[in-house]
Amino acid sequence: xxxxxxxxxxxxxxxxxxxALTLLVLAAPLGATLWLLALxxxxxxxxxxxxxxxxxxxxGVTLAFMVDxxxxxxxxxxxxxxxxxxxxxxxxxxxxxxxxxxxLYLLLFMIGMLGLVLAADLITxxxxxxxxxxxxxxxxxxxxxxxxxxxxxxxALLLTGLGGLCLLAGLILLGNAAGSYQLAEVLQAGARVRxxxxxxxxxxxxxxxxxxKSAQIPFHFWLPNAMAAPTPVSAYLHSATMxxxxxxxxxxxxxxxxxxxxxxxALTLTGAATAVVAAVLALRQTDLKLALAYTTxxxxxxxxxxLGSDDTVAIAxxxxxxxxxxxxxxxxxxxxxxxxxxxxxxxxTQLGGLWRKLPVTFVAALAAALSMxxxxxxxxxxxxxxxxxxxxxxxxxxxxxxxxxVFANALMVAVAATVVLKPFLGRPGRQxxxxxxxxGLWLGPLLLACxxxxxxxxxxxxxxxxVQPAVTAILGRPETVKxxxxxxxxxxxxxxxxxxxxxxxxxxxxxxxxxxxDSVAPRLPLSADRIWDSLIESLxxxxxxxxxxxxxxxxxxYLQTVFVTLALLLALALLHGGAPSLEWPExxxxxxxxxxxxxxGALMAAAARQPLTAICGLGALGVGIxxxxxxxxxPDVAITQLLVETLFLVMIAMTLHRLPLFSRPHHASxxxxxxxxxxxxxxxxxxALLLALQQPFDPATRDYFERAAVPEAHGRNIxxxxxxxxxxxxxxxxxxxxxxxxAAAVTLxxxxxxxxxxxxxxxxxxxxxx
Amino acid sequence: xxxxxxxxxxxxxxALILLFSVYMLLRGHNEPGGGFIAxxxxxxxxxxxxxxxxxxxxxxxxxxxPAKLAAAGGLLAGxxxxxxxxxxxxxxxxxxxxIGGGDDGKGLPVSTVLAFDIGVYLAVFGSVLMLFFAxxxx
Numbered sequence: 001x002x003x004x005x006x007x008x009x010x011x012x013x014x015x016x017x018x019x020a021l022t023l024l025v026l027a028a029p030l031g032a033t034l035w036l037l038a039l040x041x042x043x044x045x046x047x048x049x050x051x052x053x054x055x056x057x058x059x060g061v062t063l064a065f066m067v068d069x070x071x072x073x074x075x076x077x078x079x080x081x082x083x084x085x086x087x088x089x090x091x092x093x094x095x096x097x098x099x100x101x102x103x104l105y106l107l108l109f110m111i112g113m114l115g116l117v118l119a120a121d122l123i124t125x126x127x128x129x130x131x132x133x134x135x136x137x138x139x140x141x142x143x144x145x146x147x148x149x150x151x152x153x154x155x156a157l158l159l160t161g162l163g164g165l166c167l168l169a170g171l172i173l174l175g176n177a178a179g180s181y182q183l184a185e186v187l188q189a190g191a192r193v194r195x196x197x198x199x200x201x202x203x204x205x206x207x208x209x210x211x212x213k214s215a216q217i218p219f220h221f222w223l224p225n226a227m228a229a230p231t232p233v234s235a236y237l238h239s240a241t242m243x244x245x246x247x248x249x250x251x252x253x254x255x256x257x258x259x260x261x262x263x264x265x266a267l268t269l270t271g272a273a274t275a276v277v278a279a280v281l282a283l284r285q286t287d288l289k290l291a292l293a294y295t296t297x298x299x300x301x302x303x304x305x306x307l308g309s310d311d312t313v314a315i316a317x318x319x320x321x322x323x324x325x326x327x328x329x330x331x332x333x334x335x336x337x338x339x340x341x342x343x344x345x346x347x348x349t350q351l352g353g354l355w356r357k358l359p360v361t362f363v364a365a366l367a368a369a370l371s372m373x374x375x376x377x378x379x380x381x382x383x384x385x386x387x388x389x390x391x392x393x394x395x396x397x398x399x400x401x402x403x404x405x406v407f408a409n410a411l412m413v414a415v416a417a418t419v420v421l422k423p424f425l426g427r428p429g430r431q432x433x434x435x436x437x438x439x440g441l442w443l444g445p446l447l448l449a450c451x452x453x454x455x456x457x458x459x460x461x462x463x464x465x466x467v468q469p470a471v472t473a474i475l476g477r478p479e480t481v482k483x484x485x486x487x488x489x490x491x492x493x494x495x496x497x498x499x500x501x502x503x504x505x506x507x508x509x510x511x512x513x514x515x516x517x518d519s520v521a522p523r524l525p526l527s528a529d530r531i532w533d534s535l536i537e538s539l540x541x542x543x544x545x546x547x548x549x550x551x552x553x554x555x556x557x558y559l560q561t562v563f564v565t566l567a568l569l570l571a572l573a574l575l576h577g578g579a580p581s582l583e584w585p586e587x588x589x590x591x592x593x594x595x596x597x598x599x600x601g602a603l604m605a606a607a608a609r610q611p612l613t614a615i616c617g618l619g620a621l622g623v624g625i626x627x628x629x630x631x632x633x634x635p636d637v638a639i640t641q642l643l644v645e646t647l648f649l650v651m652i653a654m655t656l657h658r659l660p661l662f663s664r665p666h667h668a669s670x671x672x673x674x675x676x677x678x679x680x681x682x683x684x685x686x687x688a689l690l691l692a693l694q695q696p697f698d699p700a701t702r703d704y705f706e707r708a709a710v711p712e713a714h715g716r717n718i719x720x721x722x723x724x725x726x727x728x729x730x731x732x733x734x735x736x737x738x739x740x741x742x743a744a745a746v747t748l749x750x751x752x753x754x755x756x757x758x759x760x761x762x763x764x765x766x767x768x769x770x
Numbered sequence: 771x772x773x774x775x776x777x778x779x780x781x782x783x784x785a786l787i788l789l790f791s792v793y794m795l796l797r798g799h800n801e802p803g804g805g806f807i808a809x810x811x812x813x814x815x816x817x818x819x820x821x822x823x824x825x826x827x828x829x830x831x832x833x834x835x836p837a838k839l840a841a842a843g844g845l846l847a848g849x850x851x852x853x854x855x856x857x858x859x860x861x862x863x864x865x866x867x868x869i870g871g872g873d874d875g876k877g878l879p880v881s882t883v884l885a886f887d888i889g890v891y892l893a894v895f896g897s898v899l900m901l902f903f904a905x906x907x908x
Contacts, residue, residue, distance in 0.1 A: 635802040636802045636803070636804065636807065639802060639803075639807050640806060640807055640810065643807060643810035643811060643814065644810065646814065647810060647813065647814060647817065647898060647902075650817055650821070651901070651902060651905060654902075654905060654906060655905050713864055713883070714799070714864075714866060714879060714881070715799035715800055715883075716799075716800040716801075717798060717799055717800050717801055717802060717803070717804070719802075719804070720798045720799055720803070720804040720887075721799065723804060723805075723806070723890075724799075724804070724805065724864075724883050724886050724887045724890070725862075725864045725883050728851060728862035728864075728883075728886055729851070729861065729862050731847075731886075731890060732847050732848060732851060732862065732886075735843065735844060735847060735889070735890050735893040735894065735897075736844055736893075738840075738893060738894060738897045739840045739841070739843075739844055739893055739896070739897050741897070742840065742896075742897035742898070742900040742901045743837070743900065745900075745901050745904065746837075746900050746901065746904040749904045749905065749907075750904065
């Protein structure tokens with residue numbers, strides 16, 4: 001829907017260039033897929049391949065990658081489905097003026113995802129985790145002209161970003177507990193981590209990251225909102241990859257963190273609740289894409305639920321389901337995109353009878369939906385059987401898991417039926433304007449859906465090459481996984497039959513169910529989406545209130561704030577540090593004179609009624625201080641002080657007429673307050689300095705520079721040698737700061753001048769009051 | 771300020787102060803001085819000139835925009851720091867060359883450190899003048 005106008009207008013022009021671009025972009029996922037496939041035999045044999053570049057050696061952080069069974073499975077999904085998505089996007093967004101930008105975001109996301117699942121270092125993993133967050137923000141907000149897309153993008157960014165921060169803290173705790181950030185070592189340190197006193201916060205923080213990313217209750221609402229993205233994005237981010245990042249993380253850290261009651265209950269309960277609630281919400285939707293989005297949440301909930309367990313069958317069920325889901329969900333999203341393209345709507349109520357116009361799409365949709373509903377001989381059936389077997393094998397809460405799985409699966413059956421039957425076979429509605437479209441559009445969904453069938457018919461294609469190594473990696477012990485289509489008549493099969501019956505019933509009663517939900521929904525007191533909105537609103541008003549309080553724009557008050565804070569902090573420090581002992585130093589006459597000059601300057605500036613007098617007083621003070629520097633053996637500092645003082649005086653004198661400082665009579669009370677504050681700050685600083693001087697002086701640094709200046713830096717002026725050689729980087733930073741400050745001041749002055757010139761005709765340079 | 775005496779004297783004074791600033795810059799490694807101080811001195815020369823002749827005249831006599839001077843200084847300082855990178859050393863490591871130095875004497879010292887100090891000089895010089903000219907422009 002969102003791109004129809006674009007494609008209609010500009011389909012003809014530049015499609016050759018777009019096709020070339022698509023082919024170029026295609027090379028990335030294709031290359032990655034082939035490379036990963038080439039690694040398959042090694043990984044199957046049980047090897048974990050490592051690639052590492054030292055990154056922050058001082059912190060023990062490396063940019064390290066590792067390919068084992070689990071990461072290979074996810075990486076293959078990322079690159080393989082990425083390949084089909086790129087083909088699809090090239091046609092779906094053909095002629096879109098921002099196609100190249102779209103590919104940039106998509107590739108960025110792909111890199112992030114691949115890095116995330118291949119990372120062999122906790123910090124590397126986190127960095128790529130954040131990259132996927134940023135890239136998904138850009139992708140969801142790709143149609144940035146619509147407010148809904150912007151809101152959804154920001155929501156996803158804030159929520160997953162918040163989760164990311166928790167995750168960072170959790171990973172650091174984990175790294176500390178395990179004694180290493182290397183994944184291989186962390187995975188071996190499970191017993192130590194679980195016995196650690198900080199195990200609970202570690203687990204909770206990591207789960208916060210994983211569960212926000214994978215849209216688990218109560219963070220489930222961002223995923224359906226993210227459907228504002230173009231359909232290829234939904235097919236990619238929200239089916240196969242990004243939302244699975246959380247699942248991957250849970251699976252990855254399973255050997256380290258699992259096995260405790262907290263892990264088991266947290267994952268099982270969150271997963272079950274998510275699956276059940278999302279299944280109900282999915283049935284309610286009439287927008288095809290939204291319905292699919294909610295079924296994605298169901299799938300994620302199911303996966304989370306199963307990963308809570310330690311049982312081989314449960315884990316195998318989860319891994320198989322990852323595969324099943326990636327195939328059918330990506331295919332279905334692409335099908336919805338084709339329907340949207342052809343008819344201009346995704347609204348279920350307006351669609352029907354499309355199979356005549358879109359026969360190939362129909363076949364793809366049917367195959368994908370059958371896999372989703374779990375019909376034999378599709379891979380989905382095997383996945384479902386395994387799920388029930390796994391649920392029953394979970395020792396602690398088999399009824400809960402099996403019940404949630406049956407309920408969620410039944411509604412999935414209903415949704416799958418709705419998504420396919422109504423648009424393609426239902427009473428004819430909005431007609432398709434064109435037929436299936438170019439092969440590139442339907443090739444992806446058709447192939448993916450057919451893979452679901454092929455893998456179902458011949459499970460040996462995936463069982464011991466993909467699923468078994470992944471399960472082995474998760475459980476950390478060699479496992480044998482057998483996927484079979486026919487297990488004989490047993491409890492899982494009976495549950496399957498129950499699921500189908502329930503699903504058909506739900507499908508038949510869907511109108512009544514939807515009406516019921518629509519009447520109940522407005523009466524519910526809570527909606528996660530609305531709570532989020534009010535949270536964001538209150539955060540904004542808090543920010544506005546504190547900005548009004550702190551950033552009032554009155555220079556006088558800013559200075560007061562700074563000095564009051566300084567005085568209070570120093571006073572606090574002095575309370576702890578004790579009083580300085582006062583000793584009268586031995587001073588020569590010239591030192592007395594310099595001190596007298598300084599004091600006289602200060603008094604003169606403070607008591608002055610005329611601005612010029614005050615400035616002269618300040619100048620005298622500055623010269624006095626320069627003299628003191630000179631007498632105590634710091635000629636460089638003295639020269640600098642003198643020069644800065646001179647230039648400062650000249651500049652102040654030149655700009656005096658612009659400053660409002662003396663243009664209005666100071667209120668006597670204001671002056672008295674300022675004087676008190678000045679005295680307080682002066683006393684506090686003096687006391688602090690005296691106290692600091694009483695600390696024993698450590699001459700190590702000075703001795704080093706004195707010794708090294710001539711032999712190492714060929715200079716006898718230690719101050720300069722430090723500035724340009726030993727500490728040259730600092731100096732470089734400082735001159736950049738000087739430059740930046742000057743540039744900022746010039747900009748401000750120009751802006752002010754333009755404003756006062758444009759603002760009022762009689763502006764005479766006095767327009768910059770408070 | 772329209773004073774013929776000041777204007778006349780300034781032409782010579784400004785030149786002398788500029789010369790002095792270069793002297794301060796070059797001696798800085800062994801005696802009090804250095805890029806920062808020299809940059810301040812040099813800007814004092816131009817500021818004096820601007821006070822006597824006006825900012826427009828001072829800008830014209832400088833020929834180069836102060837912002838460009840400052841930027842060039844920053845680049846020179848950064849570049850001299852990057853030279854060490856090319857030799858595989860840590861950035862801002864001082865590299866020295868003693869031209870004509872034999873067994874008897876050290877020769878003429880040329881170093882990245884000197885280039886760095888000149889960069890500091892230009893950056894300070896340009897920045898102060900940017901600010902001053904902007905204050906006085908109308």
